[in-house]
Amino acid sequence: MNKINIGLIGFGTVGSGVVEFLHTKKSYIANKYNTEFTVKTVCDLYITPDKVKKFGKIKTTKKYQEILEDPEIDVVVELIGGLHPAKEIVFGSLNNGKDVVTANKALISHHGKELFELAQQNGLRLFFESAVMAGVPTIKTVTEGIIGNEFNGIYGILNGTCNYILTQMSDNNCSFPDALKKAQEKGYAEADPTLDISGGDTAHKLLIMAYLAFGKFIKFNEIYTEGISQISQNDIEYAERLGLTIKLLAIAKKVNNTIEARVHPTLIPKEHPLASINSVFNGMLLDSDMLGKVLLSGEGAGKMAAASGVVSDLINLAHNPAQPILSNLTYENKALTVKKIDDVISKFYLRLLAVNKPGVLSKITGILGKHDISINSVTQKEQDAKSPVPVIMLTDSTSERNMRNALKEIEKMAVIKSKPVAIRMETLQ
Numbered sequence: 001m002n003k004i005n006i007g008l009i010g011f012g013t014v015g016s017g018v019v020e021f022l023h024t025k026k027s028y029i030a031n032k033y034n035t036e037f038t039v040k041t042v043c044d045l046y047i048t049p050d051k052v053k054k055f056g057k058i059k060t061t062k063k064y065q066e067i068l069e070d071p072e073i074d075v076v077v078e079l080i081g082g083l084h085p086a087k088e089i090v091f092g093s094l095n096n097g098k099d100v101v102t103a104n105k106a107l108i109s110h111h112g113k114e115l116f117e118l119a120q121q122n123g124l125r126l127f128f129e130s131a132v133m134a135g136v137p138t139i140k141t142v143t144e145g146i147i148g149n150e151f152n153g154i155y156g157i158l159n160g161t162c163n164y165i166l167t168q169m170s171d172n173n174c175s176f177p178d179a180l181k182k183a184q185e186k187g188y189a190e191a192d193p194t195l196d197i198s199g200g201d202t203a204h205k206l207l208i209m210a211y212l213a214f215g216k217f218i219k220f221n222e223i224y225t226e227g228i229s230q231i232s233q234n235d236i237e238y239a240e241r242l243g244l245t246i247k248l249l250a251i252a253k254k255v256n257n258t259i260e261a262r263v264h265p266t267l268i269p270k271e272h273p274l275a276s277i278n279s280v281f282n283g284m285l286l287d288s289d290m291l292g293k294v295l296l297s298g299e300g301a302g303k304m305a306a307a308s309g310v311v312s313d314l315i316n317l318a319h320n321p322a323q324p325i326l327s328n329l330t331y332e333n334k335a336l337t338v339k340k341i342d343d344v345i346s347k348f349y350l351r352l353l354a355v356n357k358p359g360v361l362s363k364i365t366g367i368l369g370k371h372d373i374s375i376n377s378v379t380q381k382e383q384d385a386k387s388p389v390p391v392i393m394l395t396d397s398t399s400e401r402n403m404r405n406a407l408k409e410i411e412k413m414a415v416i417k418s419k420p421v422a423i424r425m426e427t428l429q
């Protein structure tokens with residue numbers, strides 16, 4: 001029987017889930033994997049012995065150094081999230097000869113490369129399956145499952161909180177703040193939910209996947225990121241009538257020697273499989289050259305969903321004498337450069353609030369034409385001549401630069417009564 005002692009740092013939603021998971025499945029794991037995991041110490045600033053007593057004899061501490069310096073601890077499980085002191089904990093653990101399991105996407109996205117190199121130098125393992133889509137095996141798929149293939153693109157719904165909010169707004173006519181409150185109550189959101197809503201959490205996850213799939217370490221600020229707070233129920237409804245669904249999509253595409261990486265609300269066809277990934281479920285479409293398209297989906301946030309990925313990592317770690325994926329993690333494709341957002345090409349949905357009188361549309365289409373933007377369809381939503389009316393336009397593919405310049409001009413028109421809304425579209429073919 002393999003015996004592994006764990007020091008767990010961070011007893012929040014995920015940390016407490018891991019302790020509960022290991023406790024509940026102790027005999028199943030021991031019988032099936034011939035491994036006995038013991039959570040020796042739990043560290044958290046707010047920990048008290050009574051919080052862990054139902055899980056057996058577990059030592060508690062508020063000082064993570066006690067775990068890093070304990071020679072009996074084999075693996076450090078870091079679940080506090082954020083950059084500090086997570087960075088010190090993970091570097092410190094690898095420098096003290098301990099394997100590490102973490103779910104920390106911010107840490108891996110900022111320091112992954114150095115950490116993988118350090119783990120490799122020290123002959124240690126660093127696993128982080130739950131950093132992206134919780135227990136759904138995205139990391140394992142890209143680093144071990146689909147190998148030998150080159151990736152053309154990654155399209156992901158990677159934030160459970162945002163997907164839950166958009167689904168609540170669309171299916172239950174729920175307001176944005178009410179949907180966010182529900183997501184927080186269910187334990188999907190980060191401690192600071194602005195990371196979820198702003199798209200930052202999704203960008204962290206995209207950065208990790210892009211690195212693993214393309215071998216290009218994109219910096220966080222090189223990923224164009226827009227969150228979901230500007231999405232209105234009107235847009236959800238108008239899109240629906242056009243056969244489209246709004247998702248916060250993470251997109252990374254490789255074209256020749258450039259890579260584009262962006263996170264923003266995106267309209268996708270209602271019949272595409274990603275469109276039916278709803279609520280806290282996450283989805284990732286991987287486009288590879290030999291295998292073709294692969295879709296992964298499952299709960300991407302929440303206590304047991306995240307704990308499941310951490311426990312899978314622990315069991316894998318107990319069985320792999322050397323991490324098979326490390327060379328894969330340190331591979332770099334130096335020829336790739338990151339495309340500037342201005343040069344990215346998309347189709348757009350535009351919602352303009354315009355005065356309802358003859359000649360207005362021709363002025364708007366004139367500006368779009370001047371900026372080389374071709375229009376696919378135009379719909380006016382209300383007929384009331386007295387008030388401004390919403391006008392919905394779908395465009396053909398155009399560059400971000402052209403669209404931004406056109407919108408600046410349109411916004412200044414006297415007949416336009418509020419800031420134009422522009423949402424990118426992806427056909428996902």
Ligand code: HSE
Nearest residue numbers: 159160161189190301
């Ligand atoms: N806050 C994240 C989400 C949790 O909503 O998806 C998992 O990373």
